[in-house]
Amino acid sequence: MTKNSYISGVGSYLPDRVVTNAQLSKTVDTSDEWIRARTGIAQRHIAAEGQHTSDLGYRAALDALKNADMSAQDIDLIIVATSTPDLTFPSTATMIQELLGIHQGAAFDIQAVCSGFIYALSVADAMIKSGQGTNVLVIGAETFSRILDWNDRTTCVLFGDGAGAVVLSANKPDVKDAGAGILNTFIRSDGRYRDLLYVDGGPSSTQTVGKLRMAGNQVFRRAVKELSSSMVQCAGEMDVKIADINWFVPHQANQRILEAVAKKLDLRRSQVISTVAYHANTSAASIPLALDVAIKDGRIKRGHQIMLEAFGGGFTWGATLLVY
Numbered sequence: 001m002t003k004n005s006y007i008s009g010v011g012s013y014l015p016d017r018v019v020t021n022a023q024l025s026k027t028v029d030t031s032d033e034w035i036r037a038r039t040g041i042a043q044r045h046i047a048a049e050g051q052h053t054s055d056l057g058y059r060a061a062l063d064a065l066k067n068a069d070m071s072a073q074d075i076d077l078i079i080v081a082t083s084t085p086d087l088t089f090p091s092t093a094t095m096i097q098e099l100l101g102i103h104q105g106a107a108f109d110i111q112a113v114c115s116g117f118i119y120a121l122s123v124a125d126a127m128i129k130s131g132q133g134t135n136v137l138v139i140g141a142e143t144f145s146r147i148l149d150w151n152d153r154t155t156c157v158l159f160g161d162g163a164g165a166v167v168l169s170a171n172k173p174d175v176k177d178a179g180a181g182i183l184n185t186f187i188r189s190d191g192r193y194r195d196l197l198y199v200d201g202g203p204s205s206t207q208t209v210g211k212l213r214m215a216g217n218q219v220f221r222r223a224v225k226e227l228s229s230s231m232v233q234c235a236g237e238m239d240v241k242i243a244d245i246n247w248f249v250p251h252q253a254n255q256r257i258l259e260a261v262a263k264k265l266d267l268r269r270s271q272v273i274s275t276v277a278y279h280a281n282t283s284a285a286s287i288p289l290a291l292d293v294a295i296k297d298g299r300i301k302r303g304h305q306i307m308l309e310a311f312g313g314g315f316t317w318g319a320t321l322l323v324y
C-alpha cells in the first residue's frame with residue numbers, strides 16, 4: 001500500500017508574558033496606532049528569562065501528542081524548524097527529544113526562517129512516504145525576542161515568541177476521519193535576496209549571535225508575489241482550484257500581506273486564518289500556532305481542504321496543500 005501522511009494531532013504553546021503595543025511604546029519610539037495600521041499587530045508574547053526555544057517547543061509537542069491521543073514513545077522522528085536555537089549545537093530537536101524522554105528514532109533541526117515549518121512538513125511528508133518515519137513530530141519554535149534590536153523600531157515591533165507542533169502520521173487503513181492527508185508540498189528559495197532579511201551575526205562570521213535586519217518594504221512586495229504564485233502552483237499541480245479550498249493558513253507576518261495575497265487570489269477574508277493581532281510574527285511557529293487556534297475553535301474540521309503558505313529570509317517560500 002502506498003504510504004500517505006496526515007495530521008493526527010496539533011498543539012501549541014505561548015509564553016505567559018504579553019506585551020501590548022501601548023506597553024512597547026513606553027520604551028520604543030512607536031505607537032499602538034502605527035503598529036496596528038501598518039501590521040495589524042496588537043500584542044506579542046515574550047519568553048521569560050531562562051525560557052528557551054526548546055522549552056516552548058516541548059510544551060507545544062506535549063499538546064500535539066495529547067491531541068493525537070499518543071504518547072511520546074509513539075514518535076520515531078522529530079523535526080524542529082527554528083532560527084533561534086537554544087545553542088549553536090546540539091540541535092533544538094535533540095533537546096526536545098530528551099525533554100520528552102524519547103531515546104529512539106532521530107531528531108534534527110531545519111533552518112528556513114519563516115518558511116521553516118513548510119520546509120519541515122515537506123521533509124516529514126517525504127520521510128513518511130519513503131518509509132523512514134511513522135509518527136513524526138513537526139515543530140516550529142522560536143524566541144525571536146532574543147535576536148531583535150530593541151532600538152530598531154522598524155523591526156522590533158513586528159515579532160513575538162511561541163511554538164506550534166503537529167504529529168504527522170503514516171496513514172493506516174483503520175484510522176477514521178484521517179482524510180487524504182498531505183496532497184502536495186512546494187518549497188523554493190533564492191539566495192540573491194539574503195541582504196533584505198538577515199541576522200548580522202553567526203558562529204563562522206562574527207562569533208556572535210547578531211540581530212535581525214530587514215528592508216521591510218522590499219520584503220513585503222516580494223512576499224506577496226511569491227506567496228500568491230506558490231499557492232497557485234501547489235494547488236495547480238494537483239488539479240485543485242484555489243476557489244475549492246476551504247481554509248488558508250498563512251505565515252503570520254503582517255495583516256496587510258495576508259490581505260494583499262487574499263485580494264490577488266480572490267479569497268474571502270473569512271477563509272484566511274489570522275492570528276497576527278495576538279501573536280505577531282513568530283516566524284517558523286506562526287503556521288502551526290494559527291492552525292491550532294482554528295482547529296480548537298472549531299473552524300477547521302476533519303475533511304476540510306487547507307492551504308498553508310509561508311515566506312521568509314533567504315528568501316525562502318513555499319506552500320502545503322492538505323486535507324485535515
Ligand code: ACO
Nearest residue numbers: 030034038113114153154157216217220253254311312313
Ligand atoms: N513606529 C512608528 N513609526 C515607524 C515604525 C514604528 N515601529 N517603524 C517605521 N516607522 C516609520 C519609518 O521611520 C518611516 O518614517 P519616515 O517616512 O519619516 O521615514 C515610516 O514609518 C514608514 O516606514 P516604512 O518602512 O515605509 O513603512 P511600511 O509601510 O513599509 O511598513 C513594515 C513597514 C511594517 C515593516 C512593512 O514593510 C512590512 O510589514 N514588511 C514585511 C515585513 C515582513 O513581513 N517581514 C517578515 C518576513 S518573514 C521572516 O523571515 C522574518
